[in-house]
Amino acid sequence: MRNRSRIFWGLFLLVSAAILIVSQLHLLTYTFTFWTIVATIILVAFLIKSLTYFSVSGTVFSLAFLAILYAKPLGIASLSAWTILGAALLISIGLSLIFRPFLARHRPWMKKIYKYKYQWNGKGDFNSDVKTVDDPDVEVDVKMGNSTRYVESNDFKSADINVEMGNAKIYFEHVNVQDTAVINVNVSLGAAELYVPRDWNIINGLDNNLSNISENGVRKVDVDSPNVTVQGLVSLANLKITYI
Incomplete structure (x- = not known):
């Protein structure tokens, strides 16, 4: 970086x-x-x-x-x-x-990305892809579709989120971070919403390329709060971080 x-x-x-x-x-x-x-x-x-x-x-x-x-x-x-x-x-x-x-070779977080498949619903769009992930390392890849991820982990370490011309919502409500964690994002011509616990100490390492990056909600950070770095590039897109 x-x-x-x-x-x-x-x-x-x-x-x-x-x-x-x-x-x-x-x-x-x-x-x-x-x-x-x-x-x-x-x-x-x-x-x-x-x-x-x-x-x-x-x-x-x-x-x-x-x-x-x-x-x-x-x-x-x-x-x-x-x-x-x-x-x-x-x-x-x-x-x-x-x-x-x-x-993929020059974006390390794309090397192991899941290959999600979307099904045509006959109404001119794709069905939303909804999954619950219980791994410490989360990977999300969205292209011209919609995805929702509910993350559940007692030792969350990282998330790699790639959104191109699509929409993604990732909920970290049932997640525990032992010390530190990192969320890598690459959002282009799309939108991503991150729902994170309000006691997380979010460290902003994002680069903004003609995009809108916003935060919503009230943070309640103390000395015991884990440090979570959100980094990457938001290009002609929208990224919203909501504290829950």
Whole structure:
């Protein structure tokens, strides 16, 4: 995590310097406004962060928004923003399917992910996948579906949650943590809700890529509370942590 953060900030500063120099030297015929430069730096920051986390959707949509921003100099002004975003969605799905083995090698938490199967219910959607898990190490993988997990463990250690264009709800209500635990999340173009005991001391190690991360409920942390780190990347998605 620290290595990726160092790479991100290093590349971000280098690219920001390049954009600033090019804009001031007027090396390009296209005139950049101040807010265009600011938006470009922000989008490039998200692009670099997505690349360091091997996030396909984050990378594709960062490029899509840059394409919308620079549609005129790129010669694609005839394309509407919705057309570009729609194409980005299809490209994101296609690349995720093609590069899934590569992504699994670079995301350790995806190597042992359960291969869930969804059944078509004839009404235009997939049945929600609901299971109770009693292992100390929990693994959840959701793609274009809905999953609910009820975790029951007397010695919870870790959870690896991967959600792409889907929704997941994970309940940690009947869970005991002996000392520390970690929850790895990778949420892209979807939503994940974590329901955790209010006496957990949640340590936020999340990276936010154009997403909404929120907390709900009242925490009651004391000296005996276990430390639980929630880390990973939330890209163009929603993550909600609710204390129960």
